[in-house]
Amino acid sequence: MGLGLFPGKYCLHMEYPVGVVRYSKNIDELFKSASVIKLPIFIYGMHYAKDLNEEMEVSPEHIVDGSGILQTIVTQPRTFSVRDLLVLMMVVSDNTATNLLIKRYGMNRLNSYIQHLGMTKTVLGREMRDLVAISEGRDNFTCGRDMVACLRHMVSLPVFRDMLQILEKQQFQNKVPAGVKSDQFVFFNKTGELDEVDHDVGLFMYKGQVGLFVGLTEGSNSSGKDLLHEFGHMLEDL
Numbered sequence: 001m002g003l004g005l006f007p008g009k010y011c012l013h014m015e016y017p018v019g020v021v022r023y024s025k026n027i028d029e030l031f032k033s034a035s036v037i038k039l040p041i042f043i044y045g046m047h048y049a050k051d052l053n054e055e056m057e058v059s060p061e062h063i064v065d066g067s068g069i070l071q072t073i074v075t076q077p078r079t080f081s082v083r084d085l086l087v088l089m090m091v092v093s094d095n096t097a098t099n100l101l102i103k104r105y106g107m108n109r110l111n112s113y114i115q116h117l118g119m120t121k122t123v124l125g126r127e128m129r130d131l132v133a134i135s136e137g138r139d140n141f142t143c144g145r146d147m148v149a150c151l152r153h154m155v156s157l158p159v160f161r162d163m164l165q166i167l168e169k170q171q172f173q174n175k176v177p178a179g180v181k182s183d184q185f186v187f188f189n190k191t192g193e194l195d196e197v198d199h200d201v202g203l204f205m206y207k208g209q210v211g212l213f214v215g216l217t218e219g220s221n222s223s224g225k226d227l228l229h230e231f232g233h234m235l236e237d238l
Contacts, residue, residue: 008196008219011144012231016211016238018155018203023234027144030121031216034192035067035093036199037124037140040150041101042190044113045086046159049105052083056100064129068094090190091169095128102127117153119146144214147201151212155203164188167202175200175225176215179232189213198224206238 011026046052058070059077069092080088085101088094102110107124114122122142126133133139154163167188175198177187189202198221201214215231217224 006217006219006227007223008217010218010224010227011214011216012227013144013148013214014211014231014234015148015213016206016235017209018152018212022238024144027148027214028121029216030141030143031199031218032194032197033122033140033142034194034197034199035098035128036142036147036190036192036201036216037122038089038093038098039147039154039190039201040114040117040119040122041098041105041110041124042086042090042163043117043150043154043157044105044110045082045101046163047157048113049082051104052081052086054082055079056082056085056104058085058096058100062096062100064095064099064127066095066129068092068096070094070096087166087169090166092171093191099127099129117146118149122146122150142216144216147214147216148212151201151203151214155210155212164203170202175228176202176213176232176235179229180235182236185235193221196220196224198228200228204235206235211235211238 009029011029013027014023015021057077057079058074063071085097088097111124125138125140170189172191175191186205192199198217204211215228217227
């Protein structure tokens with residue numbers, strides 16, 4: 001699909017190595033964030049909160065639907081470490097784990113941290129699957145420039161390698177990574193998906209150097225995935 005034929009709005013941005021822009025389009029366009037909003041929450045939990053080994057109880061009343069596995073395995077109260085919940089939030093995009101972490105850290109505190117990361121347009125306006133909040137006009141938003149700031153900050157942190165080890169286990173590789181045929185690339189990404197929204201953002205390792213990519217699309221799920229596949233093809237030209 002040619003970029004001009006995409007039936008909606010999109011942002012594509014690529015850096016290799018991090019800090020060297022190779023391609024950038026519509027970086028300030030605002031999008032519903034879908035699950036890529038989980039990335040700054042992950043960074044907060046891994047770097048700032050200092051509570052990875054503390055235990056949290058997860059009960060059936062905490063469960064929300066959508067992506068994740070807690071809805072399947074929590075049939076009675078169970079305990080998980082904070083780190084376990086952060087891993088579930090990123091690797092299988094678990095919505096229940098995300099909501100528990102939002103409650104733990106506090107929405108106001110997370111939004112302050114998001115601003116601290118330089119994500120000036122990004123807003124965490126609701127928990128995952130909060131249909132009441134959506135009906136009231138409260139939602140989660142981001143833009144490409146903010147996601148770039150988030151990823152660049154992540155690379156600078158002392159826990160960077162720990163975060164990469166988690167993100168490398170990402171179960172959703174059907175967007176940008178699916179467009180890359182070369183086995184020289186290793187991806188560390190986070191996807192997001194809603195009706196008419198498809199995103200994929202993250203880091204990649206290629207020839208010993210780290211790059212980053214941001215792909216945000218809004219308008220058509222099938223066309224969005226096609227566009228992100230094409231974006232993956234572009235990485236092979238590095």
